[in-house]
Structures are given as C-alpha cells and as structure tokens.
Amino acid sequence: xxxxxxxxxxxxxxxxxxxxxxxxxxxxxxxxxxxxxxxxxxxxxxxxxxxxxxxxxxxxxxxxxxxxxxxxxxxxxxxxxxxxxxxxxxxxxxxxxxxxxxxxxxxxxxxxxxxxxxxxxxxxxxxxxxxxxxxxxxxxxxxxxxxxxxxxxxxxxxxxxxxxxxxxxxxxxxxxxxxxxxxxxxxxxxxxxxxxxxxxxxxxxxxxxxxxxxxxxxxxxxxxxxxxxxxxxxxxxxxxxxxxxxxxxxxxxxxxxxxxxxxxxxxxxxxxxxxxxxxxxxxxxxxxxxxxxxxxxxxxxxxxxxxxxxxxxxxxxxxxxxxxxxxxxxxxxxxxxxxxxxxxxxxxxxxxxxxxxxxxxxxxxxxxxxxxxxxxxxxxxxxxxxxxxxxxxxxxxxxxxxxxxxxxxxxxxxxxxxxxxxxxxxxxxxxxx
Numbered sequence: 001x002x003x004x005x006x007x008x009x010x011x012x013x014x015x016x017x018x019x020x021x022x023x024x025x026x027x028x029x030x031x032x033x034x035x036x037x038x039x040x041x042x043x044x045x046x047x048x049x050x051x052x053x054x055x056x057x058x059x060x061x062x063x064x065x066x067x068x069x070x071x072x073x074x075x076x077x078x079x080x081x082x083x084x085x086x087x088x089x090x091x092x093x094x095x096x097x098x099x100x101x102x103x104x105x106x107x108x109x110x111x112x113x114x115x116x117x118x119x120x121x122x123x124x125x126x127x128x129x130x131x132x133x134x135x136x137x138x139x140x141x142x143x144x145x146x147x148x149x150x151x152x153x154x155x156x157x158x159x160x161x162x163x164x165x166x167x168x169x170x171x172x173x174x175x176x177x178x179x180x181x182x183x184x185x186x187x188x189x190x191x192x193x194x195x196x197x198x199x200x201x202x203x204x205x206x207x208x209x210x211x212x213x214x215x216x217x218x219x220x221x222x223x224x225x226x227x228x229x230x231x232x233x234x235x236x237x238x239x240x241x242x243x244x245x246x247x248x249x250x251x252x253x254x255x256x257x258x259x260x261x262x263x264x265x266x267x268x269x270x271x272x273x274x275x276x277x278x279x280x281x282x283x284x285x286x287x288x289x290x291x292x293x294x295x296x297x298x299x300x301x302x303x304x305x306x307x308x309x310x311x312x313x314x315x316x317x318x319x320x321x322x323x324x325x326x327x328x329x330x331x332x333x334x335x336x337x338x339x340x341x342x343x344x345x346x347x348x349x350x351x352x353x354x355x356x357x358x359x360x361x362x363x364x365x366x367x368x369x370x371x372x373x374x375x376x377x378x379x380x381x382x383x384x385x386x387x388x389x390x391x392x393x394x395x396x397x398x399x400x401x402x403x404x405x406x407x408x409x410x411x412x413x414x415x416x417x418x419x420x421x422x423x424x425x426x427x428x429x430x431x432x433x
Contacts (some may be wrong), residue, residue, distance in 0.1 A: 003302070004069060004146065004223050004224065004225055004301065004319065004323065004324075004325070005146050005147070005225070006223045006224075006226060006227050007146045007147055007150045007225055008150060008222060008226045008227065008232070008236075009226075009228075009232055010231070010232045010235045010236060010239075011338070012150050012153070012154050012234075012411070013222070013226055013232055013233065013236035014157075014235070014236040014239040014240050014243075015153055015154040015156075015157035015158070016150070016153045016154075016157070016219065016222055016236075016294050016297070016420065017198045017215075017216065017219045017222075017236050017237065017240035017294075018157045018160075018161070018240045018243060018244065019153055019156055019157050019160070019290045019291060019293065020215040020216070020218050020219040020294040020295050020298065021213075021215035021216065021219065021240055021241075021292065022160055022161075022164075022244060022247070022290075022291065023103065023212075023215075023287055023288065023291045024103075024106055024107070024110070024284050024287050024288055025211070025212045025289075026164065026212070026247065026251055026287075026364065027251075027267075027268055027283075027284060027287070028266075028282070029208065029209060029212050030194055030248075030251045030252045030254075030255040030256075030262070030267055031045065031255050031262060031263055031264050031265055031266065031267025031268075031270075032205075032208070033045070033205040033208060033209055033252075034252075034255055034256055034262075035263040035264050035265075036200055036204055036205050037198070037201040037205045038198070038201060038263075039190065039191045039197075039256060039262075040197055040198045040199070040201035040202040040205075041201075041202070041205055041209075041252065041256065042053050042191050042192060042252060042253070042256060043194065043197055043199075043202045044202040044203075044205045044206050044208075044209045045049060045209050045248065045249060045252050047202065047206060047209075048206060048209040048210040048212070048213055049213065049245050049248075049249075051210065051391065051395075052210070052213040052241070053241075054384060054387060054388040054391060055198075055216075055240075055365060055388060055391075055392070056216055056237055056241055057236060057388070058368060058369060058372045058385065058388050059216050059217065059220055059368070060233060060234040060237045061234070061372070061375075061376060061381070062075045062368065062371060062372060063075065063220040063223040063229070063237075064223075064229050064230045064231075064232050064233040064234055065230075065375065066223075067223040067224050067226055067229035068223060068224045068303040068305070068375050069221065069223075069224035069301035069302065069303075069304060069305045070085065070089070070221070070224070070302055070306075071092075071218075071220045071221030071222075071223060071298060071301065071302055072088060072092055072220055072221070072364055072368060073085050073086075073089040073092055073302060073305075075220075075304070075363070075368055075371055076088035076368060076371060077373065078375060079370060079371045079374045080367070080371075081419075082083065082419045082422075083415065083416040083419040083420060083422060084367070085252035085309075085419070086311055086415040086416070086418050086419040086422075087369060087412040087413075087414075087415030087419070088364060088412075088415070088416055089302060089306055089311070089415065089416040090411040090412065090418075091360050091363055091408045091411045091412055091415070092217075092302065092360070092364060092408065093299070093302070093303075094236055094357075094360055094408065094411045095357040095358075095360035095361055095364075096218065096295065096299050096357070097335050097336070097339055097357075098339060098353040098354070098356055098357045099353065099354060099357035100135075100292060100295055100296065100299070100336060101131065101135065101336045101339035101340050101343065101353070101360075102339075102343075102354050102357070103288055103291060103292060103295075103326055104131040104132075104134045104135045104138075104288065104292060104336070104340070105127060105128065105131040105340065105343065106288060107118070107130065107131060107134045107284065107285050107287075107288030107289065107292075108126075108127035108128060108129070108130035108131035108132075108134065109127045110281045110284040110285055110288070111125075111127070111130040111134075111281065111285050112125045112126065112127040112130060113281060113326075114277070114278055114282070115130075115279035117278070117281075118278070123249050128340060128343075128344050130291075131340055132337065132340055134288060134289055134292060135287070135292065135333065135336045135337070135340070136333065137289060138289055138292035138293045138296050139329050139330070139332065139333040139336075141293045142293065142296050142297055142324065142329045143301060143320070143322070143324055143326055143329060144322065144324070145322040145323055145324065146182070146225065146324065148322055149297065149324070152293070152298075153290075153293070153294060155292040156293070156294075157290075159286070159290075160286065160287060160290055161243070161247070163283050163286065163287075164247050164251070165247075167199070167268060167272070167280075167283070168247075168250050168251065168254060170258040170276070171254050171258075171268060171271040171272060172254060172271065174271055174272060175254070175257060175258055175271065179257070182236050184257060186259050187256075188253070188257065191253065191257070198390040202356050207395075207398075207399055209318065210242065210343065210395075211358055212248060213241075213244070213245075214358075214361060215249075215295075216237060216240075216241075217361055217364060217365070217368075218295050218298050218299070219237075219240075219294070219298055220233075220298075221297075221298030221299065221301045221302050222298050222301065224301065225301070231328040233322075234362045238422075239270060240350050242316075242409055243333040254271070255267045255268075255271070258270070258271055266409065268280060292315065296332060298327045299332055300324075300328040300329045300332055301328070303316055303325065303328035303331055303332060304316065304317055304319075304328040305317070306326035307327070307328065308348055310422055311418060311419075311422065312331075315327050316328050316331055320350050339353075355404065355409050356404060358399075359399070359400060359401075359405070359407070359408060360407065360408045360411075362392065362395065362396045362400070363396070363398075363408045363412075365392045365395075366389070366392045366393060366396060368391050369385065369389035370389060372385035372388060372389070373385045373386055373389055390394060399419055
C-alpha cells in the first residue's frame with residue numbers, strides 16, 4: 001500500500017483544523033442566539049466552550065496515540081475491532097454525506113442572495129447550482145499534491161482569520177459611532193454579570209452553540225498525515241480551539257453590545273454599512289469553500305482507508321501519481337451531488353440534514369469516550385475519560401429523538417454485518433485496520 005505522505009506539522013496542522021472548525025456559524029449564530037436568549041446567550045457560549053474541553057482532550061490523546069487516516073473510525077476500531085471500525089466509518093460517512101452538501105448549500109444561499117442583489121439572471125442566482133460549484137471546487141482543491149494542498153490550507157486559514165478580524169474591527173468602529181466608551185463598558189458588565197442570568201434562556205440555545213464547536217471529529221481524519229503526531233496533534237487541537245473560541249466570543253460580545261437591533265441571523269449585515277453586504281456574502285462563500293476543502297481532505301482519507309481495507313472497491317484505496325486519494329475524492333463528489341439532487345427533489349430543509357448529521361457525531365463521541373476509558377492509563381486520565389463519557393451520554397439523552405436514533409443504528413448494523421461478511425467474524429483487537 002502506497003502511504004499518504006506525512007506533511008502536517010504543528011502550525012500547518014493548526015491551520016487545517018481551523019479550516020474545518022471555522023464556518024458560517026460564526027456569522028449566523030451570535031445574532032441568532034442573542035435573538036432567542038438575549039444577554040444569556042453569552043453564558044451559553046461560555047458553557048459550550050467548557051463542555052467542549054474534555055471532548056477535545058479525549059480527541060487529542062487518542063488521535064496522538066493512534067494516528068491514522070481512518071481518523072475517528074480507526075480510534076473506535078482499537079476497542080471494538082473491525083466491526084466497530086466499519087460501523088463507525090458508516091456512521092461518520094452518513095453524517096458527512098448529509099452535512100457537507102448542506103454546508104455547500106448554505107454557501108449557495110449566500111451566493112444566490114448576493115447574485116440576486118447584483119441583478120444576475122435567475123439561473124445564475126440558483127442556490128443549488130452554486131452549491132454544486134462550491135462542492136466541485138472544494139473537491140478539485142483536494143486533487144493537488146499534499147504539499148501544495150497543505151500550503152493552500154495554511155494560506156486559507158490566515159485569510160479567513162484575517163477576514164473575521166477585519167469584520168470585527170469594522171463592526172467595532174461602526175458601533176463606537178453610536179456608543180461611548182463608558183456606555184460600552186457598562187453594557188459589557190451587564191452582559192457578563194451572572195447575577196441576573198436567565199439559565200433557562202441560556203439552556204435553550206446551548207445545543208445550537210455547542211455545534212459551533214464541533215469539527216475536530218472530522219479534522220482528526222488528518223492525524224495519519226502528521227509528522228511527530230504525539231506532539232503536533234495535541235498542539236494543533238489546542239491552538240485551533242483557542243483561536244476559534246477567541247474569535248467566536250469576540251463576535252458574540254460585539255453582537256450583544258450592538259443591542260436588539262442586531263439580534264438576528266444577519267447581525268453583521270446590520271452592524272456594518274450597507275455597502276459591506278456583498279463583502280459579507282463573498283466572505284461567507286469563502287468561509288464555506290475553505291471549510292469544505294479541509295473537511296473533504298479528511299473524509300477522503302477515510303474512504304481511502306476503507307478501500308485499502310477491502311470494505312470499498314480497491315480502486316478507492318489507491319493514490320494518484322501526485323500522492324492524493326483521487327478516487328476517494330471523486331467518490332465523495334459523486335455522493336455529494338446525489339445528496340444535493342435529493343435535497344432539490346424532496347425540498348427537504350437543510351436543518352433536517354444537519355440535525356441527522358449532528359446526532360451521528362454525538363454517537364461517535366460516545367464510542368470514542370468508551371475507547372478513552374479502555375485505552376488511556378493512569379487514574380487522572382481514567383477519571384476524566386469516565387466523566388467525558390457521562391457528559392456525552394447526558395448530552396445524547398437530551399438531544400436525541402427516536403427517529404433520529406434510527407439512522408446511526410441502521411448504519412452501525414450494516415457496518416457490523418459487512419465486517420463479519422468480509423472476515424467471517426469480528427476481530428476484537430482492531431489491528432490491521
């Protein structure tokens with residue numbers, strides 16, 4: 001088997017992780033959560049940040065311990081064997097096959113609104129067509145040699161971070177024209193004071209905010225491409241988390257300071273002068289293209305691993321002359337196109353696709369937490385792993401719906417049956433995955 005070249009270091013890995021984690025939720029969720037929960041939204045973001053830390057601690061330790069192109073599925077396979085590996089792979093692919101086309105469609109909506117504003121004809125302002133272009137472009141970027149793709153990813157992370165910072169500066173300058181420094185300080189104290197916090201309002205938006213801090217479960221599919229994974233993977237996860245939290249909290253505080261007029265899905269369109277509308281739409285499309293590029297990088301590695309393991313046709317497990325899993329990338333492009341077509345025909349809401357994808361990820365969090373309990377040694381690590389498992393179970397209990405649970409269970413069942421058919425049983429050690 002020709003191995004994918006290890007090209008990611010601490011800083012390039014951080015950049016690629018950021019590209020997966022940062023998304024348009026950063027533009028939408030601060031205003032949307034403020035609309036629902038008011039000032040309590042600030043504490044929902046704080047709570048989601050704190051809850052994410054033990055999950056990321058588990059991901060950091062396990063992906064550094066078991067770096068592999070199979071990512072989260074390989075980690076599950078270390079405890080649950082080949083059957084667990086294939087089942088987790090299908091649960092993961094079931095999530096991204098719905099989630100990533102939905103992300104592309106969100107970008108399509110941004111593009112369509114900007115195109116319509118600019119007076120483009122209806123066919124050129126079609127959201128589904130734009131989503132297809134974004135998905136194809138993101139897959140195309142993944143066909144570059146890993147060294148080149150890594151440079152694209154690093155440059156993209158700098159670009160997207162700079163865009164967010166510039167947007168925050170422009171918003172702060174616009175706000176300063178209507179609010180004195182003393183008024184801003186007083187409003188900030190009101191927002192962050194826990195004395196009169198409405199906990200029920202904060203709880204109402206907690207899960208919405210929590211999903212803004214997901215993405216590392218996709219990103220760790222890159223773990224097999226890290227140089228010195230025991231050092232660089234934990235660094236990349238920690239650094240990308242700190243940057244993502246800093247940018248997110250800055251966006252939330254700015255929106256809350258702006259007051260109720262900005263408490264809606266398009267908060268920054270209200271904060272910034274009207275002439276920035278096209279810039280915001282372009283930024284959102286850039287966000288999503290970069291987000292898809294990095295996520296497809298990770299997903300294609302899992303497909304490549306499944307091809308090499310014999311779960312998918314062997315051609316999927318081969319590398320191109322440039323060293324990329326080209327067939328795996330093209331397979332995902334085909335799956336994404338089918339998902340977009342299904343969305344167009346059925347007129348299903350993007351929210352429905354994302355909710356099914358989100359529950360799949362929660363199931364994977366639970367499985368990974370079990371692996372942490374089994375594989376991490378030392379009393380402090382064991383205790384934190386058990387606490388993380390309890391936390392995930394509690395979140396899954398409060399967020400799951402009966403119809404939503406059917407989807408990951410069906411995928412897991414198929415995965416176990418496929419694994420047993422391939423090997424006539426289930427290898428418990430997970431080796432060779």
